[in-house]
Amino acid sequence: MAASLKDQIQELLGKINPGGIVGLDIGSHSIKVCELSGSPGKYKLEHFGLFQLSEAAIIEDEVQKPSEIVDGILEAFARSKIKSKMVCFGLFGPNTTTKRMNVPEGSKEEVEDHIMWEAEQYITFGADESQISFHILGTNEGGGKDAMIAAARLETIEAYSELIKEAKLVPKIIDLNVLAVSNVFEESIRDQLDDFSEGTLLLDVGAQNTKIIIYKNGGPIFTKEIPVGGGLITEEIQRQMGVSYEEAEDLKTTVDDNGNLPEEILNILNMQLDNQIAEIRKNINFYIAQGSTDRVSSCFVTGGGSLALGFLEKISAASGIEAERLNPFRRIKFDDRKFDHSIEDFGAIASVVIGLAMRKD
Ligand SMILES: Nc1ncnc2c1ncn2[C@@H]1O[C@H](COP(=O)(O)OP(=O)(O)OP(=O)(O)O)[C@@H](O)[C@H]1O
Ligand SMILES: [Mg+2]
Structure with a gap:
């Protein structure tokens, strides 16, 4: 289909004003934008902006208040002082999926065909109506390829792209939030990757959902989102x-x-956290069981919901693994005089958007 005049103008806008890739995380609680300079191992946070949404602006992955989202994106950009219009945005929810797979050795075409054929078996929302992409992580012990597949439903991609275009931005790269978390984790431990060869549990606890990621050997081997x-x-x-x-x-x-x-609030919080952790536990039982071949030995948490009082202690007790906060700023430099957040809160709220801003293609 030929690009509409509006799309062509937007594309042109991007060319006139190239700049870097801007990460855009449209969360159900807040919209975050960020721009990094540098390259892997040497990133620096240059700009960050946040806009807090009203109640139920997004429910699951459905935008309920589109004009608020467009205004929120514009406001987050204005606050961040970002000039670039080129955006990498992250998708999430039931119309997205990931799959790690082993692909037998073969020509480039054979490998691609195999990946696409297998991916189609896993896409519950219809492979024909989805955008599927893959990334070869490396070669397996058996000689085949280790591939990471990501897919999202076209309708969902289009719905979010439209909002981004309405905010006069160019949706250049589409990513999945679960992969952004995995990438930001990898960047934060890039000097000690060998210490994490056994597998790591990553949790991004947002407002409406929790992303569960089991990271092993260069990427997720399991991802799941649960509505807590x-x-x-x-x-x-x-x-x-x-x-x-x-x-x-x-x-x-x-x-x-x-x-x-206050005690009243604490009681409510504890009760809800216990339910939330029980739900997470159900989904990670396989990975924390003694004798599981994919057993995890470390756990990192992020997302604003993980800042709730006692979250770290509760998840540590439930998983039997001492949980730590994922700290993107362990490796990524940032000037704390420029941003009015404590590093702990900032790391939790910004990790997804930082992971998105790290994408270059
Ligand atoms: N200090 C804190 N203590 C407790 N909860 C907090 C704290 N700071 C933020 N939160 C909670 O974190 C949640 C927002 O986190 P985050 O910004 O990661 O969500 P989101 O990305 O917008 O949502 P989602 O990922 O579910 O779409 C909200 O429920 C907010 O109340
Ligand atoms: Mg989020």
Whole structure:
């Protein structure tokens, strides 16, 4: 299909104003944008912007308030002072999937055919209506190829691309949030990759969903999204205390000078966290069981929902692995005078968007 005039103008805009790739994470709680300079091992965070969305602007992967999303993208860009228009955005939800697979040795075409044929078996939302891409991670012990497949439904890609174009940006690269988390983890431990050869559990706890990633040998071997996150705590505070979404968010995140929450709030939070962790546990049982060949031996958490008081302790107790915070700024430089977030909060909220901004093609 020929590109519409509008698309051609947008493409041209991108060429006139090339700049770098900007990461864009349209989360259900907030929109984040970021631009990095440098290259793997030497990145620096140059710009970051965030726009907080109102209640239920996005439900699952469905945008409920499109004009708020467009305005939010524009506002996050304005706050960040980013000039480039070229965006890498991340998709998530039931219309996306990943699959790690072994592909027998063969010509380039044979390998490609095999990947596409196998990928089609796994795409529950229709391979014909999806965009499928793959990346060869390396060669297996048996001589075949180790491939990572990612797919997203065209309708979902188009819906998000339209919003991005409405914000006068060029949607240049499409990624999946689970892969962005995996990439940012890899960047943060690039000098000690050998220490993580046994497999790592990565959790991105957002507002509406939690992304579970088992990382091993250069990429995820398992990814899953479950519909639990910090938003459930907010909802319960709203329900029990009879307050608005904004008030409940404040109550949940405002601690006293000693870092404590009022008892009433803490009780709600603990109850919701216990449910959330039980749900996560169900999905990782296989990977934490004694004797499992894909057993994980380390765990890193990220996402705003992981900042909830006691989350690290609870997930450590449930998994039997001492969980740590994923810190993108372990390797990526940033000037803390330029950004008004503590490094811990910042790392949790920004890891997906940083992973997206790392993509170059
Ligand atoms: N200090 C804190 N304590 C508890 N919860 C927090 C804290 N800071 C942020 N949160 C919660 O984190 C969630 C937002 O996290 P994040 O920005 O990772 O979500 P998102 O990416 O917008 O959502 P999703 O990934 O589900 O689409 C919200 O539920 C918010 O209330
Ligand atoms: Mg998120």
